[in-house]
Amino acid sequence: MAQLLGYARVSTIDQNLDRQLDALKEYGVDERLIYQEKITGTKKDRPELIRMLNEMQKGDTLVICDLTRISRSTRDMLDIVEKIKRKGAYIKSLKDTWLDTTSANPYSQFLLIIMSALAQLERDLISQRTREGLKAAKARGRKGGRPSIQNEHKDAVMAMYRGGMKISDIVRETKISRSTVKRIIKSNEGEMN
Numbered sequence: 480m481a482q483l484l485g486y487a488r489v490s491t492i493d494q495n496l497d498r499q500l501d502a503l504k505e506y507g508v509d510e511r512l513i514y515q516e517k518i519t520g521t522k523k524d525r526p527e528l529i530r531m532l533n534e535m536q537k538g539d540t541l542v543i544c545d546l547t548r549i550s551r552s553t554r555d556m557l558d559i560v561e562k563i564k565r566k567g568a569y570i571k572s573l574k575d576t577w578l579d580t581t582s583a584n585p586y587s588q589f590l591l592i593i594m595s596a597l598a599q600l601e602r603d604l605i606s607q608r609t610r611e612g613l614k615a616a617k618a619r620g621r622k623g624g625r626p627s628i629q630n631e632h633k634d635a636v637m638a639m640y641r642g643g644m645k646i647s648d649i650v651r652e653t654k655i656s657r658s659t660v661k662r663i664i665k666s667n668e669g670e671m672n
Contacts, residue, residue: 481538485513537567545574
């Protein structure tokens with residue numbers, strides 16, 4: 480018997496699936512048939528997606544909240560849709576209403592290719608702008624990324640050390656590792672003379 484299956488995905492453990500789960504349940508997908516993952520869409524190895532595709536039966540319809548939840552690249556999206564079609568099953572997006580293979584609408588496949596390509600272009604442009612921004616910042620002597628703990632706590636650690644505090648007391652006070660405290664002290668010992 481044909482069933483509605485759901486797939487919900489977020490990119491990181493910290494993100495929340497509730498919005499997607501609510502939308503899928505509201506559409507009529509049984510909560511027990513919603514496959515959930517907290518993993519980046521750029522990885523091909525998404526265990527719950529693979530399990531869902533393997534368990535999918537002829538006539539089933541996969542319901543997703545939007546195109547980006549199931550794939551982050553044009554090629555991957557087209558491969559997934561092809562696997563679903565080979566099973567004799569369907570895919571439907573709640574947000575991207577043009578993505579609905581449950582009807583014999585030839586525009587769905589055409590729009591799928593176009594919209595997947597546009598989504599890929601947007602990701603590529605963001606990545607390119609990020610690389611260009613990092614290059615420009617580096618040319619101005621700035622580094623991208625998170626500031627190092629050593630730089631962030633250098634002044635406090637050195638003030639405590641100069642004040643006669645033991646390393647174990649500095650570790651307890653700053654809540655940073657003993658090895659980091661020692662590195663800060665060692666790299667700044669010249670300042671003490």
